[in-house]
Amino acid sequence: MAKQTYILGIESSCDDTAAAVIKNGTILSNVVATQSIHQEYGGVVPELASRAHQQNIVPVVQLALQKANIDKKQLNAIAFTRGPGLMGSLLVGTSFSKSLAMGLEIPLIDVNHMQAHILAHFIKSEAHTTPTFPFLALTISGGHTQIVKVTNYFEMEIIGQTLDDAVGEAFDKSAKILGLPYPGGPLIDKYSKLGNSKAFPFPKPKVGPLDFSFSGLKTSVLYFVKRNVKEDPNFINKNLNDICASLQYTIVDYLMDKIKNAVKLTGIKEVAIGGGVSANSGIRKALKNAEKNFDWKVHIPKLEFCTDNAAMIAIVGELKYKQQLFASNDIVAKARMEL
Numbered sequence: 001m002a003k004q005t006y007i008l009g010i011e012s013s014c015d016d017t018a019a020a021v022i023k024n025g026t027i028l029s030n031v032v033a034t035q036s037i038h039q040e041y042g043g044v045v046p047e048l049a050s051r052a053h054q055q056n057i058v059p060v061v062q063l064a065l066q067k068a069n070i071d072k073k074q075l076n077a078i079a080f081t082r083g084p085g086l087m088g089s090l091l092v093g094t095s096f097s098k099s100l101a102m103g104l105e106i107p108l109i110d111v112n113h114m115q116a117h118i119l120a121h122f123i124k125s126e127a128h129t130t131p132t133f134p135f136l137a138l139t140i141s142g143g144h145t146q147i148v149k150v151t152n153y154f155e156m157e158i159i160g161q162t163l164d165d166a167v168g169e170a171f172d173k174s175a176k177i178l179g180l181p182y183p184g185g186p187l188i189d190k191y192s193k194l195g196n197s198k199a200f201p202f203p204k205p206k207v208g209p210l211d212f213s214f215s216g217l218k219t220s221v222l223y224f225v226k227r228n229v230k231e232d233p234n235f236i237n238k239n240l241n242d243i244c245a246s247l248q249y250t251i252v253d254y255l256m257d258k259i260k261n262a263v264k265l266t267g268i269k270e271v272a273i274g275g276g277v278s279a280n281s282g283i284r285k286a287l288k289n290a291e292k293n294f295d296w297k298v299h300i301p302k303l304e305f306c307t308d309n310a311a312m313i314a315i316v317g318e319l320k321y322k323q324q325l326f327a328s329n330d331i332v333a334k335a336r337m338e339l
């Protein structure tokens with residue numbers, strides 16, 4: 001590897017257009033254009049997402065290069081998200097990356113978005129610790145809920161995952177039922193700090209020891225709200241903090257049950273979390289407690305590397321660059337992809 005390697009990472013799998021530059025493990029720039037257009041629809045609209053990516057991708061890449069203070073001619077490779085994600089969104093990043101790599105006559109590197117969420121832990125930063133192999137990765141976001149056993153950089157096995165909605169969806173859909181704007185996860189977290197978590201017990205869905213299910217929880221929130229609003233139209237307003245606290249308690253407890261099962265079954269006590277839901281104060285506190293009480297080692301990256309971002313794509317690009325794992329020009333985006 002050249003002494004100084006500059007890799008540009010590009011992410012466009014869902015509703016964030018992102019670009020980042022990494023130099024020997026250190027992120028020089030990490031730019032994300034979040035698409036606010038989806039807020040009024042209460043969720044991501046795929047057609048609007050791909051259009052916004054088309055608008056954003058050139059300025060986002062230009063800004064990432066500018067912030068990194070380098071010229072595009074200094075880049076050694078382009079890493080891009082191949083999948084999984086929304087096809088229309090992925091196509092924008094894939095086509096753009098191919099053209100840029102071709103124009104600059106540098107290698108193109110394909111990255112699996114889910115691997116990237118996990119390998120984000122290897123970005124050099126004083127703000128987080130780096131896991132040692134083997135470790136368990138819990139990826140929790142609006143699109144994913146997975147427990148992965150990570151044996152090496154590119155040796156990963158999904159040992160548990162959601163059978164329906166992702167945990168972020170459980171937060172967002174419940175928030176919508178409560179009349180809160182999208183994305184409701186951060187608001188539930190905020191209000192839950194002021195409420196009683198034992199006020200309204202919600203049932204924890206029953207599936208396999210390492211699997212997750214959230215669609216039943218959303219339904220029970222809906223029936224709970226309907227039933228109570230019928231008796232008192234002001235029920236939500238009067239009890240918002242307690243409802244949020246109870247809901248958050250149930251979800252966090254459920255996530256912790258699963259990760260505890262995974263630790264027990266694999267004997268691995270090193271746990272790394274990623275994805276937007278890792279911003280949740282409840283899960284952070286529960287993991288910190290587990291670290292103390294059960295002698296686990298817990299790794300929580302900086303939030304900007306947890307939510308969808310291109311820094312995580314760039315670090316995988318760098319790891320693959322070292323091994324000369326390049327993509328050919330006829331590579332295609334994939335909406336569904338294994339780890």
Ligand code: KG4
Pocket residue numbers: 014140141142143144167168169171172183184185186187189275276277279280281306307308
């Ligand atoms: O990783 P991310 O930015 O995008 C993907 O979904 O891939 O995650 C966004 C999700 C949303 O569902 C949002 O509600 C949730 O993360 N989220 C939270 C919190 N902050 C973000 N959920 C609960 N508590 C939070 N503090």
Ligand code: ZN
Pocket residue numbers: 113117141143144275307308
């Ligand atoms: Zn993601």
